[in-house]
Amino acid sequence: MKTFKTLFATETKLMIRDMNNLIFGVGFSVVFAIIMGMVMGGKPAFEGADYSFMEQSFGAVIAIGIGATGLMGLPLALADYRHRKILKRFLVTPVSPGMLLLVQFIVNLLVSVLCLVLVYLVYVLFFDYGMRGSFLRFLPSYLLVILSIYSIGMMLASISPNIKTANLLCCAFYFPMFFFSGTTLPYEIMPAALQRASDILPLTHGIKLMKAASLGLPMEHMTFPVLLMIALAVLCILLSLRFFRWE
Amino acid sequence: MEKALIVKELVKSYGSLTAVNHLSFEVDNGEIFGLLGHNGAGKTTSIECILGVKRADSGSALIFGKDPKKDRRRVFEKVGVQFQQTNYQDKIRVDEICQVTASLYREPADWEILLDTFGLTEMKRKMVAELSGGERQRLSVLLALIPKPELVFLDELTTGLDAKAHRDVWRYLEGLKKQGLTIILTSHYMDEVNILCDRICILKKGETIFQGTVAEAVEGSPFDHLEEAYLWYSGEEAYADENL
Numbered sequence: 001m002k003t004f005k006t007l008f009a010t011e012t013k014l015m016i017r018d019m020n021n022l023i024f025g026v027g028f029s030v031v032f033a034i035i036m037g038m039v040m041g042g043k044p045a046f047e048g049a050d051y052s053f054m055e056q057s058f059g060a061v062i063a064i065g066i067g068a069t070g071l072m073g074l075p076l077a078l079a080d081y082r083h084r085k086i087l088k089r090f091l092v093t094p095v096s097p098g099m100l101l102l103v104q105f106i107v108n109l110l111v112s113v114l115c116l117v118l119v120y121l122v123y124v125l126f127f128d129y130g131m132r133g134s135f136l137r138f139l140p141s142y143l144l145v146i147l148s149i150y151s152i153g154m155m156l157a158s159i160s161p162n163i164k165t166a167n168l169l170c171c172a173f174y175f176p177m178f179f180f181s182g183t184t185l186p187y188e189i190m191p192a193a194l195q196r197a198s199d200i201l202p203l204t205h206g207i208k209l210m211k212a213a214s215l216g217l218p219m220e221h222m223t224f225p226v227l228l229m230i231a232l233a234v235l236c237i238l239l240s241l242r243f244f245r246w247e
Numbered sequence: 248m249e250k251a252l253i254v255k256e257l258v259k260s261y262g263s264l265t266a267v268n269h270l271s272f273e274v275d276n277g278e279i280f281g282l283l284g285h286n287g288a289g290k291t292t293s294i295e296c297i298l299g300v301k302r303a304d305s306g307s308a309l310i311f312g313k314d315p316k317k318d319r320r321r322v323f324e325k326v327g328v329q330f331q332q333t334n335y336q337d338k339i340r341v342d343e344i345c346q347v348t349a350s351l352y353r354e355p356a357d358w359e360i361l362l363d364t365f366g367l368t369e370m371k372r373k374m375v376a377e378l379s380g381g382e383r384q385r386l387s388v389l390l391a392l393i394p395k396p397e398l399v400f401l402d403e404l405t406t407g408l409d410a411k412a413h414r415d416v417w418r419y420l421e422g423l424k425k426q427g428l429t430i431i432l433t434s435h436y437m438d439e440v441n442i443l444c445d446r447i448c449i450l451k452k453g454e455t456i457f458q459g460t461v462a463e464a465v466e467g468s469p470f471d472h473l474e475e476a477y478l479w480y481s482g483e484e485a486y487a488d489e490n491l
Binding site: 002003005006007010013014017018081084085086088089090091092093094095096246247 | 298299300319320321323324326328330332333334335336337338339343346347348349350351352353394
């Protein structure tokens, strides 16, 4: 516990001093929320929809922050520590790989939660937003999406042999999800072919899940996204521990 | 009591280059053991194989009777390591790296006292990146002592230190030795080896050239001083390289 507390406190300070994670994990979503609100505020999600564009976009904007922290911030921090032999120093101490992964996980979770709170405030204060669905239902969906996206990030960090590959893999995972999973361009207005392609991306299902929860839509169609998220999380966490490399 | 370290027939090659060739030695509790040799002789590779940081091709190393690869968490509870090159997290302060290091052990030393001993108290709130070469070097030795180790590995412990800092570190290590600390070090400074080491092992291109006490090393050579004896053992052509 002492190890966790100290590592967590220090890594959080380092993350704040570095700013990158805050800019991409929080700032980006907030700016995006403001711009989108100014352009689309008040319009329906699509023709005939009984909820507004802003209402349906909430989960998607939050997902931008989840992707940035989970698929960029988290794996790149770990890959960088390995590249600069900081993990090698940890290797000759009693600390476990699980602890190091957990600390990075929680530090990035903190950034995501900050993103959630600020985006929510922007929506409520400027764009007259109120969550239709229950927050108690949204929160578990949100945490499940975090768990599965972060575990993909940890797995990427573990399997990349060096920082270049890590960079490449993170971009290869993050940017398609950024453009095609409905974070920026809503899934509902995508052509059917693009929707099918988009369905390959895990974040698409995460956004569907958060969207349904935030809009208060019935959850019975959500069994597949939920199971997928859980399966991904279990698989990727196991892989990230199995292939964890100190050097 | 288990021996602090038993190394048996350690072999490590990189492609066709044999970096360490059948290295064997033992270190008793409370002993200071020096691993000597020119750059590229295999000192750092040996230490990294012993610690399990690098995978040896064959052979074994037992620290207090345990394999550091298999029993990592228990072994390193009481073993401190200073690598030749130490990197730190970006933008981390001296006190923060000390806190983090101390948090990893069940019964760490008081790092504030260590900072004082190593003359770094004033640097406490500074970024590690802002420290001078000598200060960073002292910090890396200090961090290796935070676990209150029974055995400490120091790879080039005083490289980059000025004369006074040299002596301060030596005096401190001798004090710890009296309390029973076992030290395995590598060094290029024969005066340091002369003062500190009970026994030494001289490596040349991965081969063990000499093993024994400092006195035996001098006796076995045509010279009267360790420095000359060392150069004689390790070969003059390598000496020329070192000065390039």
